[in-house]
Amino acid sequence: MAKVLMIGAGGVATVAAFKIAQNADVFTEFMIASRRKAKCDKIVEDIHKAGYKMDIKTAQVDADDVEQLKVLFNDFKPELVINLALPYQDLTIMDACLACGCNYLDTANYEPKDEAHFEYSWQWAYRERFEKAGLTAILGCGFDPGVTSIYTAYAAKHHFKEIQYLDIVDCNAGDHHKAFATNFNPEINIREITQKGLYWEDGKWVETEPLEIHKDLTYPEIGPRDSYLLHHEEIESLVINYPTIKRARFWMTFGQQYLKHLEVIQNIGMSRIDEVEYEAPLADGTGTAKVKIVPLQFLKAVLPNPQDLGENYEGQTSIGCRIRGIGNDGKEHTYYVYNNCSHRAAYEETGMQGVSYTTGVPAMIGAMMFCKGLWNTPGVHNVEEFDPDPFMEQLNKQGLPWHEIHDGDLEL
């Protein structure tokens, strides 16, 4: 029924590949490509070991290189390209999609490599070109952004005449039993957390110092956790698509141990994203070379690989939207919609921990929405622009069931 190409072979990609293999009635032809083909082959091997019989192709591609991408796309001819590579590579992949007539889906918005800063402007600039080409680009279809945006769209469609206050709350109450590790690509994670906070209020953006604003929030089945206001990309499109929103914020939990490590990583200069000239011996033993090293990228090479955290990961994540506004009855209501995901259950199903699972499953569902013709509108779209109902239905079927609390205390 549909031919999809996934780019990336990390934890999120592994989960998405497992879920694609579980939905072979929708995804009839599937290829995984990444910089290192061996990582793609390993995913396929693991999927087959787990008992799924799908025939999956693999390929090597450098996603920084539009020409390489074009050769691959023209060869495999996918209807949809699922981009689970690095956010730096969104634009090269979108360029190649336009050149080759492929539709596009990603989970994280573009950021330039030399600036810790994310916003949709770069990708929204592709709207007209995708529209003219009759191609659909679906942006930010992981959990947050992704499910949180769809939760908001669902609330707007079914429960609110006017959404006024939106707080997206993201808690990871898991314990991976390591002194320090990030739950996804440490480079991207640390860039996100060390930048300034930002939220929307009364028609404008308010900036805060990094991690300046925090408070205890209570998460279902978990309890209270110190939660920090961060800038997160879905706010940017949600306040445009739901102009009745008076205030929109994003909160994420961090433990003291995590923050201590983060503080030191910054103090010692290892979160720097500029290049340092460094002379090092060549691996082949033929002498030394002057190379340029980005400290944060090198740190990634010595930190635990997020893909290896799954085995002893206990506890669960809890991510949701806390919404206040005017209900269809004209009265003020609150609404909390959320999913709790167990790291252990995620690991048992896919070999990956909950943070990869909660991002990889929605990516697959988004691809399914496109392949079924349900989310198929030429142009560049954030996920809340599509019908949330079939997506919400699939969340319950594909391992990320959601729960609702009406008129509870939002704490916010």
Next chain:
Amino acid sequence: MAKVLMIGAGGVATVAAFKIAQNADVFTEFMIASRRKAKCDKIVEDIHKAGYKMDIKTAQVDADDVEQLKVLFNDFKPELVINLALPYQDLTIMDACLACGCNYLDTANYEPKDEAHFEYSWQWAYRERFEKAGLTAILGCGFDPGVTSIYTAYAAKHHFKEIQYLDIVDCNAGDHHKAFATNFNPEINIREITQKGLYWEDGKWVETEPLEIHKDLTYPEIGPRDSYLLHHEEIESLVINYPTIKRARFWMTFGQQYLKHLEVIQNIGMSRIDEVEYEAPLADGTGTAKVKIVPLQFLKAVLPNPQDLGENYEGQTSIGCRIRGIGNDGKEHTYYVYNNCSHRAAYEETGMQGVSYTTGVPAMIGAMMFCKGLWNTPGVHNVEEFDPDPFMEQLNKQGLPWHEIHDGDLEL
């Protein structure tokens, strides 16, 4: 009167060069050589700017390369080589000294690059060769080892029939106003602190976990500071040269902020001294190369340079020996001999902070002892094997005056 060659151009070398220039009556010909000649030229420029008129030569040399060292030694023909390079390079420099008939002095004992471990055995193995060649090698002539060993020799010569308990105490109560910085080469510093503790008791070595044993000790003009038992190299030779010692330990102060940073540096893998394969773009823009990077060495490249700490460094260091034993009167006595050094005064005189100053000044005095013919005995010697009196006299003249407390409370 004497021709000396100094290898190294860091903070300690800068101080030693200033002090050599201040004693031009002893050091009549002087050359500074290091991997980067520009650093040597900068030291000479600073010395001349400060008003010292000595004519100082400079040269480029890779101290890992015995052949390069030999060419340099044969060309300049120094009587004494002052090794203020890295501890990894002690043996190549000693080899070159033997080959070229040069005497030798250093401040830190050899350690192999791939093992965080120091001991004198490697250098003591050169004893016979230096003796046969009629050459003197003076080992460990900084502050600790160095002055602390000479303090012990002075105590043994003048105040004790039998030294029984020796505690070397090293306090840095300075504040450099940086979140984290090491006071000397961070690579060497972190290797030293992260290895297991070791002390001598009742004729054998006792090992501790890293930083396991600590207690508050009170330092003159400073007050109480939490002090940690570390292994330190001078203990190794002192218990051999003073066999009446029942227990010998070394203590160093660390603040909570410093230890927190150290803990995280270890947790995130940046204190590793094994090689990590890493692909990085070449600095000349011609592509990428696979290089081998030792995380701790790369960390050094992003941490503040200890040589740059001087400007706003406040407070002082206090290093000394706390000794208990049988005095010349046959009764038990205690003796505390120490120096306090002001970071600001060190900076005003040499442009370097107190930790560099307290190491560089004794290196110069040791060289002076050799050049004056006072410490000139073929073989390989630790500094306590020489007459301490002329050295102690120079300490008072050269900026590191010492103070004594007889029969006080040692706290230990």
